[in-house]
Amino acid sequence: MLPDEPDATTVLRNGADLVTASGDKLLGGPQAGLLFGKAELIERLRRHPAARALRVDKLTLAALEATVLGPPPPVALALTADVAELRARAERLAAQLPDAHAVDCVAAVGGGGAPGVELPSAGVSLPESYAVALRTGTPPVVGRLEAGRCLLDLRTVAPEEDELLLAAVLACSS
DSSP states (O other): OOTTOOOHHHHHHTTOSEEEEEHHHHHSSSSOEEEEEOHHHHHHHHHSTTHHHHOOOHHHHHHHHHHHHSSOOHHHHHHHOOHHHHHHHHHHHHHTSTTOEEEEEEEEEETTTEEEEEEEEEEEEEETTHHHHHHTSSSOOOOEEETTEEEEEGGGSOGGGHHHHHHHHHHHHO
8 A cells, every 4th residue: 555565465466476575564563574475485495494593483473463363553553544534533632722723744654664655644733832741741742843833643643542642732731
């Protein structure tokens, strides 16, 4: 779903015999090298003497299994968040806060998996003076400063955390 980033399934369907990927970047799970492809190639690599030094431990395998079989990791939820829903949440929150308004913004995916990739988003814009109080509050809330305002981008805030975010901002305004 990221631009210019082929997925393993498509690459294999297009004729690749072997694809490597990073477990943390591909799945949002633990750091691990992943191999996909023809069974005979995977088996040949598994039997190579160097494979013993590169083998993952049981804890990493358990974490990979939990990532694949469990609920979607936060990174997957953030990447697939609906912009209209983000905007509606931002409007609901801003309506309950002094000096706040809902804004459209752009979120950076970043990291090693998608440097420079941006996604449309929505957030709550507050006076810049909120930034330090939010960062040092309990719980700490980290926004970003844009155009002299403190922006709380909701793409990385789960909907069930909205009330906690609201309480943190209200605590700074009193």
